[in-house]
Amino acid sequence: xxxxxxxxxxxxxxxxxxxxxxxxxxxxxxxxxxxxxxxxxxxxxxxxxxxxxxxxxxxxxxxxxxxxxxxxxxxxxxxxxxxxxxxxxxxxxxxxxxxxxxxxxxxxxxxxxxxxxxxxxxxxxxxxxxxxxxxxxxxxxxxxxxxxxxxxxxxxxxxxxxxxxxxxxxxxxxxxxxxxxxxxxxxxxxxxxxxxxxxxxxxxxxxxxxxxxxxxxxxxxxxxxxxxxxxxxxxxxxxxxxxxxxxxxxxxxxxxxxxxxxxxxxxxxxxxxxxxxxxxxxxxxxxxxxxxxxxxxxxxxxxxxxxxxxxxxxxxxxxxxxxxxxxxxxxxxxxxxxxxxxxxxxxxxxxxxxxxxxxxxxxxxxxxxxxxxxxxxxxxxxxxxxxxxxxxxxxxxxxxxxxxxxxxxxxxxxxxxxxxxxxxxxxxxxxxxxxxxxxxxxxxxxxxxxxxxxxxxxxxxxxxxxxxxxxxxxxxxxxxxxxxxxxxxxxxxx
Numbered sequence: 001x002x003x004x005x006x007x008x009x010x011x012x013x014x015x016x017x018x019x020x021x022x023x024x025x026x027x028x029x030x031x032x033x034x035x036x037x038x039x040x041x042x043x044x045x046x047x048x049x050x051x052x053x054x055x056x057x058x059x060x061x062x063x064x065x066x067x068x069x070x071x072x073x074x075x076x077x078x079x080x081x082x083x084x085x086x087x088x089x090x091x092x093x094x095x096x097x098x099x100x101x102x103x104x105x106x107x108x109x110x111x112x113x114x115x116x117x118x119x120x121x122x123x124x125x126x127x128x129x130x131x132x133x134x135x136x137x138x139x140x141x142x143x144x145x146x147x148x149x150x151x152x153x154x155x156x157x158x159x160x161x162x163x164x165x166x167x168x169x170x171x172x173x174x175x176x177x178x179x180x181x182x183x184x185x186x187x188x189x190x191x192x193x194x195x196x197x198x199x200x201x202x203x204x205x206x207x208x209x210x211x212x213x214x215x216x217x218x219x220x221x222x223x224x225x226x227x228x229x230x231x232x233x234x235x236x237x238x239x240x241x242x243x244x245x246x247x248x249x250x251x252x253x254x255x256x257x258x259x260x261x262x263x264x265x266x267x268x269x270x271x272x273x274x275x276x277x278x279x280x281x282x283x284x285x286x287x288x289x290x291x292x293x294x295x296x297x298x299x300x301x302x303x304x305x306x307x308x309x310x311x312x313x314x315x316x317x318x319x320x321x322x323x324x325x326x327x328x329x330x331x332x333x334x335x336x337x338x339x340x341x342x343x344x345x346x347x348x349x350x351x352x353x354x355x356x357x358x359x360x361x362x363x364x365x366x367x368x369x370x371x372x373x374x375x376x377x378x379x380x381x382x383x384x385x386x387x388x389x390x391x392x393x394x395x396x397x398x399x400x401x402x403x404x405x406x407x408x409x410x411x412x413x414x415x416x417x418x419x420x421x422x423x424x425x426x427x428x429x430x431x432x433x434x435x436x437x438x439x440x441x442x443x444x445x446x447x448x449x450x451x452x453x454x455x456x457x458x459x460x461x462x463x464x465x466x467x468x469x470x471x472x473x474x475x476x477x478x479x480x481x482x483x484x485x486x487x488x489x490x491x492x493x494x
Contacts, residue, residue: 018153018176022046023365025170025180027193029152030059031138032332032350033186035072037152038145039079039354043362047149048180050156050172052190055142056135058309060214061334062255062269063100063242063344064129067421071351074428074437079358083144090130093140094262098131098255100124102241103344105410106223106297107403110247114227114297118403122414123236131242133257133265158192161329168328182361182370185331189319189338193331197323204318206390208397210250210340211282213313214271219304220254226300242344245298248401250274252291252298253341267308273340275397282315324382325375330357337386340393343413349385356381359438388450391457392416398460402470405463408477412456415481452480 024040026033029051041047069086076085090097103122106114142152153172160171161183170178185193194200222239239259245252255269272288285307292302320337324330333353334346356378364370392413399409427437456477463473 021179022048024182027185028187029142031141034141034145036354037150038081038084038148041149042079042081049152050158051154052157054154055139057138059134061346062132062134065344068348070425070428071355074433078433093136095264096133096136098257098259100129100131100241102236104238104241104243106245108245108247108295110294131255131257161196163327183329185335188334191335199321199323201320204320206318207394208318208339208390209276210273211276211315212271212273212317213283213288213311215307215311216267216309217270217305218266218308219306220268221301223301227297246400285311325378327372328370333382336382339389342393342396345389391453395457395460398464404474405470408474411481415484452484456480
């Protein structure tokens with residue numbers, strides 16, 4: 001196999017060199033689109049990736065979790081794209097990426113110091129995950145995809161897409177027409193197909209309503225130096241993971257890329273999420289600074305911090321779509337919808353989508369049959385994953401008003417994570433990837449137990465309406481969790 005093709009990347013300043021007829025065109029050269037292009041090219045398809053900008057790119061989705069690593073690694077193993085394995089990326093980019101040994105959560109009250117009893121960690125017990133410095137990681141994956149035969153064009157603005165019976169016509173920069181058998185949109189919120197086919201819901205069909213303001217900083221102090229006496233000081237430092245500062249009305253993330261001895265990257269990703277149900281305007285950089293200065297320990301963590309790129313803000317970050325597939329086209333999960341960065345599920349959602357789409361698409365090419373029915377299962381999968389994540393995140397925002405309530409709701413998330421993700425993670429680790437890897441996905445509370453997530457959310461909504469007190473709500477949530485664990489243990493015993 002030829003791993004590198006000369007002239008495999010193009011700019012439309014030299015559009016005569018662009019291949020005008022390929023098997024698959026992908027919109028968007030971010031991490032997900034580029035990974036999928038490598039996978040498809042490795043299976044023998046001709047793939048062209050179109051992007052309206054260039055690399056490096058500034059993207060959210062910087063924190064990996066065990067489930068993402070399992071699915072990513074499983075796809076690498078099954079489709080033989082070893083150049084893009086998480087372990088290889090971690091090794092090759094060790095000077096730029098960070099490590100993630102834990103999810104760290106610290107609850108705060110305005111004007112008061114943190115207390116050890118209101119901070120905890122969810123520790124990655126089996127392996128260390130990665131903080132993805134996306135500017136470098138995304139470019140690395142583009143280069144890997146090129147070596148597998150995918151081709152890329154940058155500064156390429158897609159202006160029209162026409163689906164015919166036997167092919168798709170894509171117009172770029174109003175004057176260049178390309179043809180393919182199938183189109184995949186991996187452009188995220190700025191989706192080309194969402195605009196052309198009017199896929200976006202005018203009002204997102206999910207409950208979570210949060211806004212964001214984020215950037216990259218240097219000289220952010222490790223929290224472990226600011227606050228000493230935590231029971232995690234010696235076991236697993238907060239600085240060695242993704243840190244969540246939780247407060248009534250939102251949360252602040254800190255994702256360091258400078259927490260390994262190999263790293264030469266001084267940057268930390270910092271972002272504020274506000275619950276917009278009780279706010280009239282979206283946050284600005286001044287709101288972030290005001291929030292930081294209102295919490296003593298957080299203020300100390302950021303006392304020397306400096307912003308090294310422009311702030312990015314959005315009044316509401318949620319979006320949903322009315323469909324994810326049609327005649328000879330699909331959009332990937334992060335293009336279909338988005339909830340919130342909480343719990344780092346964005347990339348998981350997308351890789352679950354790749355895991356579902358790839359075998360269907362490859363079979364369609366083998367059979368020369370692109371009938372829509374075979375792609376319809378994607379609709380149910382995307383909708384289920386999006387709404388499950390929405391329920392977890394929405395319940396979290398409702399719980400942030402009180403630490404005890406938040407900790408009880410976190411138990412719901414922990415249950416969902418362990419029971420929902422475990423089947424896929426086990427199947428991904430096998431030497432021979434079996435059908436179970438492709439048939440399993442993040443089913444929340446093991447499918448039939450998912451009703452208990454809805455029961456828990458109902459409890460949270462009753463608290464919000466002042467129907468039940470917080471203490472009673474916390475007890476009810478703990479009973480739900482315990483009942484799920486007991487049922488799971490009994491099922492395993494049988």
